[in-house]
Amino acid sequence: MLDQFFFYIFASVILLGGLLTITRRSAVHSAIFLIATLLGIAGLFLHLQAEFLAGVQVILYVGGIMVLFLFVIMLVNLDQAARQRQFNRQWWLALLAAAAVCGEALYGLYRGRGAFTFPGAVPGNMPPNTQAVGNALYQNYMLPFEVASIMLLVAMVGAVVMAKKRL
Amino acid sequence: MPGNYIPILVFLVLAFAFPVVALSLAALVRPSAQSGERLTPYECGIQPVSDSRGRYTVRFYIIAMLFVIFDVETVFLYPWAVQYKALKVFGLVEMLVFLAILLVGYVWLYKKGALEWV
Numbered sequence: 001m002l003d004q005f006f007f008y009i010f011a012s013v014i015l016l017g018g019l020l021t022i023t024r025r026s027a028v029h030s031a032i033f034l035i036a037t038l039l040g041i042a043g044l045f046l047h048l049q050a051e052f053l054a055g056v057q058v059i060l061y062v063g064g065i066m067v068l069f070l071f072v073i074m075l076v077n078l079d080q081a082a083r084q085r086q087f088n089r090q091w092w093l094a095l096l097a098a099a100a101v102c103g104e105a106l107y108g109l110y111r112g113r114g115a116f117t118f119p120g121a122v123p124g125n126m127p128p129n130t131q132a133v134g135n136a137l138y139q140n141y142m143l144p145f146e147v148a149s150i151m152l153l154v155a156m157v158g159a160v161v162m163a164k165k166r167l
Numbered sequence: 168m169p170g171n172y173i174p175i176l177v178f179l180v181l182a183f184a185f186p187v188v189a190l191s192l193a194a195l196v197r198p199s200a201q202s203g204e205r206l207t208p209y210e211c212g213i214q215p216v217s218d219s220r221g222r223y224t225v226r227f228y229i230i231a232m233l234f235v236i237f238d239v240e241t242v243f244l245y246p247w248a249v250q251y252k253a254l255k256v257f258g259l260v261e262m263l264v265f266l267a268i269l270l271v272g273y274v275w276l277y278k279k280g281a282l283e284w285v
Contacts (some may be wrong), residue, residue, distance in 0.1 A: 066236040134246030
């Protein structure tokens with residue numbers, strides 16, 4: 001009961017935030033509603049007892065990625081874009097296509113509705129989430145973890161090479 | 168376990184409620200003067216010459232991007248720190264290798280002057 005209450009709260013925050021993100025005229029407003037959406041997703045993770053993921057969601061997406069978004073908004077001049085018409089003439093066609101896809105997805109979900117249940121509280125003995133992640137990451141998946149550092153290195157070099165004028 | 172998050176919930180509710188209550192209370196008592204006069208600088212102020220929302224230099228973006236990358240690195244440190252005792256020396260060496268690879272990138276950045284402002 002309480003589970004469902006929180007699920008619907010978070011789900012409506014996510015949906016409302018998403019809708020407002022794509023309909024606002026000012027890019028900064030969109031970014032703020034995107035933050036609300038991402039926080040809602042963090043809440044949903046928490047609701048699924050994925051505490052580590054919820055923390056990562058807040059630290060990385062809300063704290064990191066959104067900073068990048070805001071910097072991009074500041075880098076490019078969006079005044080012109082804000083004054084232009086927001087939707088072109090094909091919006092109703094796009095809406096129709098989106099509604100069709102949505103209908104298909106809803107139908108599929110409705111057919112398989114039996115499989116969706118709230119996990120509920122696992123009785124005792126489950127190791128805390130972060131510990132489980134730590135065990136998996138640093139024992140079973142050691143190599144992918146080290147490869148991740150090389151990926152970060154590539155991202156770092158790539159960012160500097162692209163954005164810096166003279167190396 | 169969900170009980171642990173009640174303080175956060177209370178905090179969130181307060182954080183959202185405070186501006187709403189404060190702004191709506193203020194709207195009740197303040198006079199509403201929506202004239203163009205209100206938006207101009209005071210009589211001795213300097214007239215603005217251009218839009219205050221200009222474009223920023225791309226250097227900020229480099230710093231922001233590097234921040235995100237080191238942010239990801241930090242996220243990896245959390246589960247490691249939690250399991251530090253259980254992983255023993257193996258975990259320490261593992262993390263040192265991870266940090267060493269990223270340190271190479273940091274030294275490269277430093278040598279290339281990507282962190283210098285001018």
